Amino acid sequence: MLRVEGIDAGYGRAQILRGVSLEAPAGRITCLMGRNGAGKTTTMKAIMGFLPLRAGRITLDGEDLGHLPPHEVPRRGIGYVPQGRRLFAELTVAQNLEIGMMTRRSPPEVLERVLSLFPRLRERMDQRAETLSGGEQQMLAMARALCLRPRLLLLDEPTEGLQPSMIALIRQVVERMRDEGVAILLVEQRIDAVLSIADQVVFMENGRVVDGAAGEALRADPGPLHRYLGV
Amino acid sequence: MDFGPYLLLASLEGAVLASVLALMASGLSLVFGVMRVVNVAHGEFYMLGAVLAWWVASLAGGSVVLGFVLALVLAPLIVGAIAATADIVVLRRLSYDPERTIVATIGLLYIIQQLTLMSYGPEARPVVAPFNTRLAIPWFEFADGGLRMYWPWGLSTTSYKLFVIFAAVAVLLGIRVMMTRSRAGLLMRATQQDREIAQAFGIPVERVYAVVFGIGAGLAALAGVLIVPIQQAHYLMGLDALLLSFIVVIIGGLGSLAGTVIAAVLIGMSEGIISVFFSPTLAKIIATLLVAFVLVFRPQGLMGKRVR
Structure with a gap:
């Protein structure tokens, strides 16, 4: 808590x-x-x-x-989904998620689980974050935060x-x-x-x-x- | 000798200058891109590289090759460590405020320069190139109704100059691979794009900054080591190099590595060619004029992005 x-x-x-x-x-x-x-x-x-x-x-x-x-x-x-998403715009979807994965050295199955929550991201892995639609960007911001296996989500x-x-x-x-x-x-x-x-x-x-x-x-x-x- | 051989000779000189410039300016550009710090002391890191190269080479004594290889490895490491320390001790305490870091790096410039003057002295000292074979270059001419190859007198370069070009290309490719493929590069790019959010994902931003500042200075030092067998090491050599680096980085677009390399080739080649055919002063005038035009018509530089 x-x-x-x-x-x-x-x-x-x-x-x-x-x-x-x-x-x-x-x-x-x-x-x-x-x-x-x-x-x-x-x-x-x-x-x-x-x-x-x-x-x-x-x-x-x-x-x-x-x-x-x-x-x-x-x-x-603590996973943070900031206002206005604030993705790493020039990095790809995969790289944005990788940064979330690195925060607490999450095991690879965490990424699988997160992608199963947001299957649309799986099709966009090599795209730069800034080229995603608004909704996809929000999914990515959520997914990035979930990759660090949060106990607390902001x-x-x-x-x-x-x-x-x-x-x-x-x-x-x-x-x-x-x-x-x-x-x-x-x-x-x-x-x-x-x-x-x-x-x-x-x-x-x-x-x-x-x-x-x-x-x-x-x-x-x-x-x-x-x-x-x-x- | 015709015009052609002269042009080739001038281009080769220009290519050597361009290589060294590209190395040095990409360090400046990296530091600005990731940290938003305009590092006025960058030229002094270049000078330190050259001076340390002389120092290492003279300590190594007899073996010229060993001395040079040691200098090539040690000088960038030492200078990088000095720069990282300066970052931790000075820039970090200023919270990387843009104006205050400029003033702080001006201070750093004078400290490094004067310490060098006090210890190394005002002399210009050469380092012997590890290899320096003269390579004659053939040219072609029409004679007796056919193409004939001949060796014009004075048309030559040295193996060392070619080595400088190849070394610079290899290092720049290495930097590019590091930035795009490695974990360290990923951390640097994430920090560059959003410092606060990078921290929110556990990236130790301050450590990244110290490393980036060290790498930037190390690149300048490497450029200094490479140039010192061609141009002697002198405590004031940083100023001109700094000016040219700024010109290159502004034309290429601050923070863009590709733009920096393109601009370095442009400025280096034109400097080489114009200096040979006209005068070095004219080359400087044209380069500075180019900066003015870029600033007026394309303020973000050739490859830079508009500030969002």
């Missing part, structure tokens, strides 16, 4: 996160919601170790992540700008990972998506966590969603 306890972080002198605390248990989908600029992406970057922590602690299954150098963080089993708006069939596929994979016991932290803007998939929801505003709710409770009464997203 991922535990974030009272972290302060930001870019340069600008402080974005103020005392953010949240938990993402194994085998559950935790959604991070909030308006643009609320600090959702920044929270993910802080977990990945891109931003120095000014206060607070981040632990995964009890191990402190906050003091590791950034490249050691993913080696603890997904930053993985369905942004995708067509419905692709959204369904991504969702299937996310649910499958949850069922396998992976802790999932998901940033998502679409209310219907959150309602249908979230086990618990954390609301952020101005760099703070302002509320939390169980998925069940929100399905019964979606009031807080509208309050914190202003729709």
Whole structure:
């Protein structure tokens, strides 16, 4: 389980996160919601170790992540699917996956399993990532993160700008990972998506966590969603 | 002697220059491509290569070939280690900020240059080429209604100059294979394309940077070792070489290895040919003018990509 306890972080002198605390248990989908600029992406970057922590602690299954150098963080089993995909654009699909495989020296059968989740990628192995369609690029971003056998998966708006069939596929994979016991932290803007998939929801505003709710409770009464997203 | 033999001679001189330039500039281009660092001290690594070659060769004493082979191996390794250390001690602490790294490498330039002046001295010193057979080149002319081969006086090159060309081609091919086929190359290219995401997949970006900076400097040093039997080693020799490398890298497209090699051939050959037929000054003028035109009409360089 991922535990974030009272972290302060930001870019340069600008402080974005103020005392953010949240938990993402194994085998559950935790959604991070909030308006643009609320600090959702920044929270993910802080977990990945891109931003120095000014206060607070981040632990995964009890191990402190906050003091590791950034490249050691993913080696603890954290797969990151960043906003806007951010593939290695000039590398081929196979090379992008190879980098995911190298992170924790995954055995070859991991690649087979990941490709069985996204069979379309198998046909594109030698193509450069930048030549893929938007949906295929998102599959690759997911596949790359799954190649490192994550215990925790950070997904930053993985369905942004995708067509419905692709959204369904991504969702299937996310649910499958949850069922396998992976802790999932998901940033998502679409209310219907959150309602249908979230086990618990954390609301952020101005760099703070302002509320939390169980998925069940929100399905019964979606009031807080509208309050914190202003729709 | 006709025009033809002269042209061939000038082209050969140009090809030697182009080879050395391609080696050196590809180091500069690699460093810029992966690290986004404009390394102003690159010329000093070239000079260090040449000076170390002299030093190793004179330590080796009697055997010219042994001394040269040792220099060829040791000088790039030593210079690469110095550069990697400079990266860890200086550039890493500046977080690779583009402006501050320029100032820092200017500082590095003067430190290396003045330390060399203090230890090695102001003299230009030669290194004897390991082999230097004169190779006469035949030419053809029409005489008595048929093609006749003859050996024009002065039309010759040396085995060493041919060796320089072949060595440069081999090393450049090696670099290309490393970048496209090896695991190390994959890590470098991933780092080049997205430093942050590379880290998010466990790539130790800072170590990659130190290695890249070392390889870049090692290539410059290798160029220095290769040139020193043709041109003597001198503590100020880095400046001209740096200028030409920048010209080559700008024309070829910063960060593009293929573009760098093409531009090096272009600049090296034209420099060689124009210097022989007109004057070295005119060659410099034309090269600089070419840079101005490239910057105006194709700012990303011949093979460079537009910044996304």
